[in-house]
Amino acid sequence: MRRFIISVIAALAVVLAVSGAVLAGTGGGSSVTEARLERALPTEFANLYSQQAKLLGHRGVTPASLHAKAMCDKGGAVEDNVGPGSNWNCLVSWTDPNNPMPPEGYGKFELDVHSNGCFTAGGPSKLVGFQTITDTRGREVANPVYEFDGCFDPNGDNTPTGVRFPSVLNVTTTALRPDADNRVGLQLSCGTGATGCQGTVTATAGGTTLGRQPFDLQEELTGTVSFPTPVPAGATEVTFTIRTDTGVGPTSPSTLSMPG
């Protein structure tokens, strides 16, 4: 038995050395890549979406008529778009006359991708509906595009697809919190997208312009824009007008009331 244990330890050392050499030689390359997901996801989504259309009784929807395209990103701007993980996001656009796209032109899917090339994707319920849908015969059935599993070829085509979508900029401040000098700030979040969000925010309160401040956010990050001029006493609300140079911002100004 002692000899066996010694030989097991020796074998383990050999296995570790060989795997170390393989890793050093290949750099730990993963078959989970942006391009492969960007090819597999729209194909599968288009098939399932036309299945959903059939259930809902929508006519004229075929996998080809949807022209589905996807841009995938892992973990925002700070991470390389390669490797397994549950932080993959894919922006998917498609054409369905029964269900027009939002202004940014896509819906965001959240993916959990495994190292074997299989993934679970969750669709945006705003665009694809909830877990169950009511079919043409009035039955509650599972929504095929709410959540679905798929697999891509780990040796498949890996040339970039070139599909790019802009980020969506959102205001995340829900209530203003002025500092001691009555100055305010606005928190912005920039969603998944190709270029991040850049532009300016203009704040006005009771006829006074509080400032016109630039912002430059990377995708999947939030930032705060602070305004140098204090809110005049007596002003009850502040209006923020956002102009985006890159990214898709809110089209109408947002108005937030002052506390107290």
Add this chain to the structure above:
Amino acid sequence: MTATDVLTGRPTQAAPVLGSRPGLGAALRWETRKLRAQLRTKALLIGAVLVPIAVVVIVHSQPRPPKDTLFGRFATDNGFAMALLVLGFAAQWVLPLLTSIVAGDIFASEDQHGTWKTVLTRSTSRSTLFWGKSLVSIGFALLALLVLAAATIAASVLIVGHQPLTGLSGQTIQPQSAVTLVVASWACMALPMIGFTCLAILFSVWSRNVAVGIAAPVVIGLVMQLVGALGGIESLRPYLLTTPFEAWHGLLAEPRFTGPLLDGVITSAGWSVVCLVAAYLVLRRRDITGG
């Protein structure tokens, strides 16, 4: 004992006088008979029929489908998805265990019972016995897989039904082709299962311990699965014996891809050959006189 020519070192023609040693056929027959006499062999095969039926019935009666495994979300209302769900689960540890219980025991039990001297001096040569035992183990692995696959597919289709299946690219697969694909997916397990059989043979010979022979391949399988699932070290995946267990995914995609299947053939064959040769060398060089 064979009479050998002093000059050539080869067995002389005089050997038949002492009675020729039984060949591989006799070793195979004898090992098969030993295996058939064991209670655990029968229990395993009966389990391979009954357990999948129970699993199918239980999963089918669940109000919510088991979505965390591939094809789980369709399993409660699609028989083909059920058969593939059970396949994905079986590949995790059931298949390595099923073959290890026989292959991990077949050499070590001779140590356990102290019967090496008896079988080697009275009946057959070491290499004939080695190949006999190895072939019987592989044969049992294939039989167990066949029984498990047949029971699972039959139970799934009969209990859950044969509705059109949604594939891994969202395509609809008609029942006729779905049957073929499900059977093919189960058949893809044969080579990695032979790989695990050879691994169990190696541990059985090497450790001379039944427990190690049975447990080590299962534990190594689980470790390999963990390593294969980790990010950052994925270049090791093609060398892992558990990767071929996932190669069937390509059959259910559209367009179909078979690259992982071909890689899996090489991986399984590589592991099988290396383990068998290592086991053979260990057995050849062993001092058995201690008994």
